[in-house]
Amino acid sequence: MSGRRTADRARSHRGVGRERLPLPALLLAVVAAAFFALPFLGLLLRAPWGSLAEVLGRSSVRSALWLSIRTSVTAAAVAALFGVPLAWLLARIDFPGRGLVRALATLSMVLPPVVGGVALFASFGRRGVFGQYLDDWFGIRLPFTTTGVVVAQVFVAMPFLVLTVEAALRQIDHRVEDAARTLGAGRWYVFSRVTLPSIRPALFAGVVLAWARALGEFGATITFAGNFPGETQTLPLATYLTLETDPDEAIIIAMLLIAVSFVVLVGLRDRWLGGSRDVVA
Amino acid sequence: MRRSRWWRVAAGAVVAALPMAACGSDDDAGGEIVVFAAASLTEAFTDIADAFADAEPEAEVILNFAASSQLASQILEGAPADVYASANTRTMGRLVDAGATRGEPAVFAINRAVIVVESGNPLDITGLADLTEPDLVVVTCAPEVPCGSYASEVFERAGVDVRPDSLEANVKAVVTKVALGEADAGIAYATDVFAADGDVDGVAIPDDVNVVAEYPLAVTADAGAGADEFVDVVLGSTGRRILVDHGFEVP
Numbered sequence: 001m002s003g004r005r006t007a008d009r010a011r012s013h014r015g016v017g018r019e020r021l022p023l024p025a026l027l028l029a030v031v032a033a034a035f036f037a038l039p040f041l042g043l044l045l046r047a048p049w050g051s052l053a054e055v056l057g058r059s060s061v062r063s064a065l066w067l068s069i070r071t072s073v074t075a076a077a078v079a080a081l082f083g084v085p086l087a088w089l090l091a092r093i094d095f096p097g098r099g100l101v102r103a104l105a106t107l108s109m110v111l112p113p114v115v116g117g118v119a120l121f122a123s124f125g126r127r128g129v130f131g132q133y134l135d136d137w138f139g140i141r142l143p144f145t146t147t148g149v150v151v152a153q154v155f156v157a158m159p160f161l162v163l164t165v166e167a168a169l170r171q172i173d174h175r176v177e178d179a180a181r182t183l184g185a186g187r188w189y190v191f192s193r194v195t196l197p198s199i200r201p202a203l204f205a206g207v208v209l210a211w212a213r214a215l216g217e218f219g220a221t222i223t224f225a226g227n228f229p230g231e232t233q234t235l236p237l238a239t240y241l242t243l244e245t246d247p248d249e250a251i252i253i254a255m256l257l258i259a260v261s262f263v264v265l266v267g268l269r270d271r272w273l274g275g276s277r278d279v280v281a
Numbered sequence: 282m283r284r285s286r287w288w289r290v291a292a293g294a295v296v297a298a299l300p301m302a303a304c305g306s307d308d309d310a311g312g313e314i315v316v317f318a319a320a321s322l323t324e325a326f327t328d329i330a331d332a333f334a335d336a337e338p339e340a341e342v343i344l345n346f347a348a349s350s351q352l353a354s355q356i357l358e359g360a361p362a363d364v365y366a367s368a369n370t371r372t373m374g375r376l377v378d379a380g381a382t383r384g385e386p387a388v389f390a391i392n393r394a395v396i397v398v399e400s401g402n403p404l405d406i407t408g409l410a411d412l413t414e415p416d417l418v419v420v421t422c423a424p425e426v427p428c429g430s431y432a433s434e435v436f437e438r439a440g441v442d443v444r445p446d447s448l449e450a451n452v453k454a455v456v457t458k459v460a461l462g463e464a465d466a467g468i469a470y471a472t473d474v475f476a477a478d479g480d481v482d483g484v485a486i487p488d489d490v491n492v493v494a495e496y497p498l499a500v501t502a503d504a505g506a507g508a509d510e511f512v513d514v515v516l517g518s519t520g521r522r523i524l525v526d527h528g529f530e531v532p
Contacts, residue, residue, distance in 0.1 A: 118461075126418075127462040143463050144418065144446040226447025226458075227423060233448075241450060244425040 040258065047255055048248040055252045063230045064238040065256060068215060071146065071234060075153035076161075076211035082154075083161040083210070084203065088191070090162070091169035102166075106159040116155055117223020124151060125224075148225035149232050153214035160213050161206035168202030169195070208268055212261055314507040315343045315361055317352040319368035319496065321392065321472060325527040326366065332523065333514050340507050356381055356501060363504035364511055366496060368392070369427065373497045383504065386497035389515050390529040393493050394431050396484040397459045397469045397477075406466055406484055409439045420455050420464040423448035428455070431492045432468035438490040456481055470494070475528030496529075 021029065055061060089095075090102050108116055124131040124142050134140040142148040172195070180194045196203065218236040225232040227241065235257045243250040318326045323346045330342040345352070349367040353375050356362050365382070366389070367373040373386050398406050406412070412419050421443075422429030429448060436443045446464070449455045455467040460480040474483035498515060500508045514520050521531045 121461055121463055125461065125463050144420075222450060223454075226420065227449060228445070228447050241423050241425045241448075244423075244450075 043251055043255060043258070047251050051248065052252055055249050056256065060229055061238065061253060061256070064233050064235045064253070065260075067146070067149075067230065067233065068235040068257070069260070071149045071153060072211055072214040072217075075150050075157055075214035076207050078150065078154050079158040079161045079210040079214075080203070080207050083158045083206070084165055084196075087162045087165035088169060088195075091166045105162050108156050109159045113156060113217070113219025114223050116220040117152065120152060120155060120220060120224040124148075143224060144226040144228065144232060146225075146231055149221055149234060152220035152224045153217045156217055156220055157210040157213040160209040164202050164206035164209060165199060168199040172198045204268075208265070212265065215261055216257070312505060312507065313341045313343055314363050314505065314511050315345065316364040316366065316511065317345050317347075317356060317360070317362040318364075318366040318498075319349040319352070320346050321368055321470065322346065322366055322390075322496070324476065325390075325524050325529065328523045328526075329515055329520050332519050333511055336514070336519075337507075337510065340510070342511065362501050363508035364498060364500055366498035366515070368494060368496055370495055370497055373499065376499065376501075381502050382499040383502050384500060386499035387512070387516060388495045388497050388532050389520065390496040390524045390531055391493055392470045392472050392496065392529055393491050394428075394435055394468055394486055395471050395474060396486060397456055397467045397474060397481045398484055399459060399462055399465065400480055400482055402482050402484065404465055408484070409436065409441045409443070409486060409490070412443045412466055413441050415444075417466060418464045419443055419445050420447045420449055420458050420467045421445045422452055422455060422468070423450060426451060427494075428452040428469065431494070434492050435468065435486060435490055439486075470528075471530075472528035 086105060090098060090105070111119070121128060121131075121143065123129050124134070126132065126135055126141060126143060131142065134142070142151055176198065177190050177194050180190045185193070216236055217234070218240065221232070221234060222237050222240070227233050227237050233241075235253060239250050239253045239257065242253060316326065316330070326344055326346070330344055333340070333342055345362070347355075349369060349372040352360075352362070352365065353367065353372040356365055356376060357379055365373070365376060370386075370388075373382075376382050377386060396406060396409065396412070398404065404411075404417070411417070421432040424430055424433060428451070432445075447458070449458070449467075452469050452473055455464075455469050456473050456477050458464040459467045460477060471483060474481055498512060500512055515524075524531055
């Protein structure tokens with residue numbers, strides 16, 4: 001609540017003030033908000049609160065939570081490491097086939113995740129186009145491993161980061177970079193000291209989006225990495241399988257997943273929003 | 282044994298709605314026969330319904346496939362089924378106990394667990410003991426679904442310590458991973474090997490350690506006359522032949 005007040009104040013400082021939305025738009029906005037809120041409200045009401053402590057205390061649930069946190073944070077970091085240079089390439093360099101590369105980089109967003117998992121098998125599986133060499137030459141196998149979980153998560157999560165960062169790179173003022181260059185700064189210096197800091201809020205937003213997507217990843221993970229407690233069974237997988245036998249328990253595990261994401265998303269909201277305003281301005 | 286979850290939900294919703302829409306329009310013996318059958322019976326019962334329709338052009342068979350437990354719950358909540366065919370005796374028992382069936386359920390088909398291996402069995406897997414090899418990638422169903430509890434029961438009875446690399450959400454996922462060559466072996470049902478159509482091979486599990494899934498069917502308490510005729514076809518020579526064609530054993 002206090003966060004919202006701060007944000008409102010910040011907005012009036014900038015002279016945006018309280019705008020009056022046309023009534024139809026306001027109604028639609030309320031419907032949209034309710035549409036997001038109701039499913040969670042339903043879960044809250046259905047949740048068997050009595051068995052909360054017992055379910056959360058189970059070692060299987062705790063290991064799934066820990067695995068989810070570890071893999072999703074790693075996936076977000078890997079997505080940032082490779083995604084930022086890719087976004088920079090797409091935003092700044094005019095090369096033939098750029099549209100094609102951009103489409104490829106975002107394809108996994110629209111691909112049904114299970115299909116994504118099959119595609120990962122075809123490329124990085126034991127019999128995959130590249131996976132067979134990983135196995136023959138280095139003895140590395142990705143399917144059914146924790147690394148495989150991260151690969152699946154990066155595959156579906158990186159587009160969120162690439163799109164966010166690319167949009168920011170297109171919007172920043174090139175003159176600052178040009179000025180740095182005329183003052184003798186090298187390419188790497190400009191990129192790391194001028195470009196990156198000026199897109200920091202968008203970078204931050206992209207990493208958070210990618211992390212959230214990785215945390216909720218289900219289809220590609222269960223297809224490519226399989227499901228084994230402590231190794232590849234993340235929270236979404238644990239929720240799905242528990243649903244087969246014990247829907248009440250599944251709701252509690254789902255709530256745990258929602259709580260983790262919600263705390264992080266709400267906690268980061270101000271910095272995130274504050275940042276995007278700077279980018280737009 | 283199960284198709285994808287969404288398929289199941291969507292098919293269940295659509296087919297469950299059909300008989301309701303037609304409810305009360307005709308009640309004569311030559312009318313509709315609504316059959317609720319386990320998902321693993323999809324191919325076999327579709328063929329049996331076709332054969333039935335050829336023999337009885339007056340009747341119309343409406344098939345609804347889903348997990349046996351889901352179907353039992355739907356019938357107990359008033360879904361208008363005439364015939365219920367289950368993949369296990371336990372869910373049938375729920376209907377019998379509730380007085381929702383007419384007459385004794387009859388076991389019409391038997392399915393059993395097998396080891397599925399890659400087509401041609403390149404690693405020459407001959408039995409359960411081979412699955413303990415640490416380098417072998419073995420997948421089974423998760424303990425939460427029936428094929429997973431069958432798998433651990435088989436391992437336990439055979440006294441082998443198998444460490445699966447993955448506990449899959451359904452039996453089709455087990456077969457897919459073996460068919461793709463990503464897993465060396467898995468535990469599935471005999472009928473899955475038939476359905477995979479050459480993509481995987483089956484290695485039999487000895488009877489003394491294997492689990493046998495019995496499929497019972499029954500006519501529901503307020504079924505029309507056509508329901509008994511359909512059950513007769515399933516239990517008769519036509520039904521038996523079709524079931525065997527799809528990898529089932531018949532009693």
